[in-house]
Amino acid sequence: MSSPLYTESVASLRRKLAAKEITAVDVADQLLARIEQADGKLNAYNFKPDAAKVRAAAQAADLSKPLGGVPIAIKDVINVQGDPCTCSSKILQGYTAPYDATVIKKLREAGAVLVGRTNMDEFAMGSSTENSSWGVTRNPWDTDRIPGGSSGGSAAVVGGHEAFAALGSDTGGSIRQPAALCGCVGLKPTYGRVSRYGLVAFASSLDQIGPFTKTVEDAALLMEVISGHDPKDNTSVNRPVPKYTDALKQDLRGMKLGVPKEYFISGIDPEVEAATKAAIEHFAKQGAEIVDISLPHTEYACAVYYIIAPAEASANLARFEGVRYGNRVKNPKDILDLYRSTREQGFGPEVKRRIILGTYVLSSGYYDAYYNRAQKVRQLIKRDFEQAFTKCDAILTPTSPTAAFKVGEKTSDPLQMYLADIFTIAVNLAGVCGISIPCGFTKSKLPIGLQIIGAQWGEENVLRAAHGYEQTTEWHKELPGI
Amino acid sequence: MAEYEAVIGLEVHVQLKTNTKMFCSCKNEFGGAPNSHVCPVCLGMPGVLPTPNEEAIIKTILTGEMLECQIAPRCKFDRKNYFYPDMPKNYQISQYDEPLCANGAVTLNLLAFPKDVQNDPKVNFDKKIRLERIHLEEDVAKSFHYDGASGIDFNRAGTPLMEIVSKADIATPEEAFAYLTALKQILIYGGVSDADMEKGQMRCDVNVSIRPKGQKEYGTKVEIKNLNSISAVRKSLHYEILRQTADVEAGVPIIQQTRRWDDGRGETFMMRTKEKAHDYRYFPDPDLLPLNTEEGLHQTAKSRLPELPAAKKSRLVADYAVTEYQASVLASEVALANYFEKAAANAKNKSAVANFLLNDYFATGGDIENIPVNPEFFSELSNLVEEGKINTKQAKEVFPKMVAENKAPSVLVKELGLSQITDTAALEALCDQAIAANPRSVADFKAGKTNAVNALKGQVMKLSKGQANPQVVGDILLKKLSA
Amino acid sequence: MASPDIDVRYVADLARLNLSDAEAATFQKQLSDILGYVAQLEKVDVSSVAAFSGPVVNNLRPDVLGESLPVEVALSNAPQQENNLIVVPKMIE
Numbered sequence A: 001m002s003s004p005l006y007t008e009s010v011a012s013l014r015r016k017l018a019a020k021e022i023t024a025v026d027v028a029d030q031l032l033a034r035i036e037q038a039d040g041k042l043n044a045y046n047f048k049p050d051a052a053k054v055r056a057a058a059q060a061a062d063l064s065k066p067l068g069g070v071p072i073a074i075k076d077v078i079n080v081q082g083d084p085c086t087c088s089s090k091i092l093q094g095y096t097a098p099y100d101a102t103v104i105k106k107l108r109e110a111g112a113v114l115v116g117r118t119n120m121d122e123f124a125m126g127s128s129t130e131n132s133s134w135g136v137t138r139n140p141w142d143t144d145r146i147p148g149g150s151s152g153g154s155a156a157v158v159g160g161h162e163a164f165a166a167l168g169s170d171t172g173g174s175i176r177q178p179a180a181l182c183g184c185v186g187l188k189p190t191y192g193r194v195s196r197y198g199l200v201a202f203a204s205s206l207d208q209i210g211p212f213t214k215t216v217e218d219a220a221l222l223m224e225v226i227s228g229h230d231p232k233d234n235t236s237v238n239r240p241v242p243k244y245t246d247a248l249k250q251d252l253r254g255m256k257l258g259v260p261k262e263y264f265i266s267g268i269d270p271e272v273e274a275a276t277k278a279a280i281e282h283f284a285k286q287g288a289e290i291v292d293i294s295l296p297h298t299e300y301a302c303a304v305y306y307i308i309a310p311a312e313a314s315a316n317l318a319r320f321e322g323v324r325y326g327n328r329v330k331n332p333k334d335i336l337d338l339y340r341s342t343r344e345q346g347f348g349p350e351v352k353r354r355i356i357l358g359t360y361v362l363s364s365g366y367y368d369a370y371y372n373r374a375q376k377v378r379q380l381i382k383r384d385f386e387q388a389f390t391k392c393d394a395i396l397t398p399t400s401p402t403a404a405f406k407v408g409e410k411t412s413d414p415l416q417m418y419l420a421d422i423f424t425i426a427v428n429l430a431g432v433c434g435i436s437i438p439c440g441f442t443k444s445k446l447p448i449g450l451q452i453i454g455a456q457w458g459e460e461n462v463l464r465a466a467h468g469y470e471q472t473t474e475w476h477k478e479l480p481g482i
Numbered sequence B: 001m002a003e004y005e006a007v008i009g010l011e012v013h014v015q016l017k018t019n020t021k022m023f024c025s026c027k028n029e030f031g032g033a034p035n036s037h038v039c040p041v042c043l044g045m046p047g048v049l050p051t052p053n054e055e056a057i058i059k060t061i062l063t064g065e066m067l068e069c070q071i072a073p074r075c076k077f078d079r080k081n082y083f084y085p086d087m088p089k090n091y092q093i094s095q096y097d098e099p100l101c102a103n104g105a106v107t108l109n110l111l112a113f114p115k116d117v118q119n120d121p122k123v124n125f126d127k128k129i130r131l132e133r134i135h136l137e138e139d140v141a142k143s144f145h146y147d148g149a150s151g152i153d154f155n156r157a158g159t160p161l162m163e164i165v166s167k168a169d170i171a172t173p174e175e176a177f178a179y180l181t182a183l184k185q186i187l188i189y190g191g192v193s194d195a196d197m198e199k200g201q202m203r204c205d206v207n208v209s210i211r212p213k214g215q216k217e218y219g220t221k222v223e224i225k226n227l228n229s230i231s232a233v234r235k236s237l238h239y240e241i242l243r244q245t246a247d248v249e250a251g252v253p254i255i256q257q258t259r260r261w262d263d264g265r266g267e268t269f270m271m272r273t274k275e276k277a278h279d280y281r282y283f284p285d286p287d288l289l290p291l292n293t294e295e296g297l298h299q300t301a302k303s304r305l306p307e308l309p310a311a312k313k314s315r316l317v318a319d320y321a322v323t324e325y326q327a328s329v330l331a332s333e334v335a336l337a338n339y340f341e342k343a344a345a346n347a348k349n350k351s352a353v354a355n356f357l358l359n360d361y362f363a364t365g366g367d368i369e370n371i372p373v374n375p376e377f378f379s380e381l382s383n384l385v386e387e388g389k390i391n392t393k394q395a396k397e398v399f400p401k402m403v404a405e406n407k408a409p410s411v412l413v414k415e416l417g418l419s420q421i422t423d424t425a426a427l428e429a430l431c432d433q434a435i436a437a438n439p440r441s442v443a444d445f446k447a448g449k450t451n452a453v454n455a456l457k458g459q460v461m462k463l464s465k466g467q468a469n470p471q472v473v474g475d476i477l478l479k480k481l482s483a
Numbered sequence C: 001m002a003s004p005d006i007d008v009r010y011v012a013d014l015a016r017l018n019l020s021d022a023e024a025a026t027f028q029k030q031l032s033d034i035l036g037y038v039a040q041l042e043k044v045d046v047s048s049v050a051a052f053s054g055p056v057v058n059n060l061r062p063d064v065l066g067e068s069l070p071v072e073v074a075l076s077n078a079p080q081q082e083n084n085l086i087v088v089p090k091m092i093e
């Protein structure tokens, strides 16, 4: 029995479309049917695709373009002109985006068919997609469990085959961690590689948009489309975009892969540790050279992150107050009441917690002790990576210390939840790139992810290593029960 | 009774003259239908990012150069956080600890002072008022207030704004007036801003305190707002210094507060006392990379440095032989100086052109922006006088027509029949006529009263209907009387 | 940094956020825990380290007019508007 069309990768879909074995409308129809069948259980879409619109777009798609006729889901934090963009927050109910994000323009130009907005933690704050005004998204491998976060919806639609690929955003692990937990590929590009214009900012110095895909080749394909300098993003870098798919032609022989001792200490789940170590051995067997490296300031990454990210967020989220768009509280007494009550009713608890934390660390008398000190330690973390990459081409670590946990398991203890990102955060702080790929399953059949970290602009090395591993293993071929 | 002195510092916000806003490419324009020059960026929509306007940065550096500031090699932007409905992001992109320009000064000059103190010997007309800093930021929206509601127009939101902060070097309301006048002059010289306070292109907040003369410590400072002209700044300071002095003498302590100037009533009114200090939570804007001003920006600004008023004045004296005073007046306005240089280009007597322009032209009530006269006509007119073709009295007859009709003076002289009689034979006849008709004057002259020749000269002028060349007439009369 | 003595109500006021009593109490405890955790940064010697900052790049926009939004689109999201102005309760100076 052949597997259903909706389980195909983007690359194989492209081959079948080119060979006229299928039409873009067939693809759209089968995907729409799959979403109807699965999303009731996963709740991964905040806005499911409009069937008529998707069919029309598929009909009109230019198949000669790099993503011609390929349906792609978008995290509900990226502006698509004429569509809502809620960031899973009540405060943005009723908002319609008056413009396209740069990545959306690029996807349209590449012929992609946009399908629906995926669920997330409110304003991308969280690691479980439980902080959503649209309800919890479920893990396609076990619907009692969370899909990870904050891009849990994008991970679930790709891992659960409700989309062929999706875009997410990663501020401290929000692409890689849910990709690991949902058994798909998730790539966080180098800071400045992909334009942030149109991505609702959480922490501006850390946010990057990146792809969720079923294969490494698909990640390379999407990166070729969404990368590049954007004059509308002052932090995007003017540097040519490599043909990432070319990087996949080389195998693992001769690659130097670093293993940092700091990533294999207490707190890590034994099954995750075992799978990661097995993956490292597999790389060695395939001809890669494994080198010991040290990232000594990793232990401070989480503390640095929980100062800098909330600080930036406290300013970024100040614009949500009900004056120009979104929800406004009824009959405010005065302008102060309009602000205070709109924000009280519009934001969920995690967002409020981080706004207060961020406001506090920037406030008079605390700036130097918190924000300024954190930015100095961040510089040390960045330096650690620069030094490590003089010894290796990429770094291998677990993506998440555990597999998917149960819904509600960590909601009462924010600090415990924050530590779910302990292996991914340093990558954002240093501005380097990283990917998570499937590298095994727990005994209860929950996916485990392997993180491969590259230097600044090191996407080609990361993709080459990830592809070399994927082509010699079978994990990515497993299908969830959903 | 103690004598008091005032300590005054000014914070001036200046709108930069650019095509587009500071961080988006919407039009930077005064007026326009409400919310017609807005885009997702300047409305603070979710997901937008700022892109800095190169021209605004260059113009700020140019201002710093004109005002003798140090230009920072690195330029970075910070977020200043506070909530207000006229500020779309609820933070203002500004500069905190690293302003683009530091220190510097505005040098006052005689003509910058109010007319009524320009002859006061106690005034130090050339005082330097030091600057603290100049930084670049974005302006807020404009709001309109109704009963119970306010309406907001975001056209002005995000337009480039320079903040120029003086040190508390200003000692009198007149110095404050001169500071703003001189500053405005320089901003216009550099083409940086039109700096019209009435149009809100230049906005000024005043800080003023008083202290007994000789005391080192500052008094409690009071801030004055709602100042819509340079003379309002002067008037409000006079009022406020008197008010504070009266309070202090009556033993009423000054409390730190913000007061509003009511120009109609000529008084300041308390708006609010300083509650808890603002906590703006400044931090570097992560959306904007720091800039290196030494890579082109500073150089471009320097290449645009104009000749400044003081240098222009010296050059006008040297090159045009105008008086110091004429030069100061001409240099006080760049448009005036430019016009003068064109007007005097072909004149034999350039000081005469300055006179026509500064006395005769401004006496007609005209201004320099809209002067309708071809500047070359000034040279032509003064040359007609210089060459003796008409006399100065006739020139005064030609001038208003030249201004009203923008006609060449040579054409007007013909039209008015004003050519001067220099034909010696004709003049000799008139002189003979005058001598014959005034034996008394002739007798006086012969008796040694040489002045008597003037009476005869007057007669000849009268007989010629003013068209005789007075120089030639004088020569003929002397020759005839001494014969 | 040692004493995580955050005044949750004061800070929430700076952030223009109403909090219920229950919320304030929960946050007080949770934020104290988090601040206690981040206090470990005190251990790091940062005496000779410059703060992290993006690269210095003159990535500037030329002063050329671009497109603005039509007024009706610009105001289409406004919760309250009149005469092409966005309306809020009266602002206090």
Ligand SMILES: [Mg+2]
Pocket (backbone or CB within 6 Å): B013, B137, B163
């Ligand atoms: Mg200011």
Ligand SMILES: [Zn+2]
Pocket (backbone or CB within 6 Å): B021, B024, B025, B026, B037, B038, B039, B040, B041, B042, B043, B158
């Ligand atoms: Zn704009």
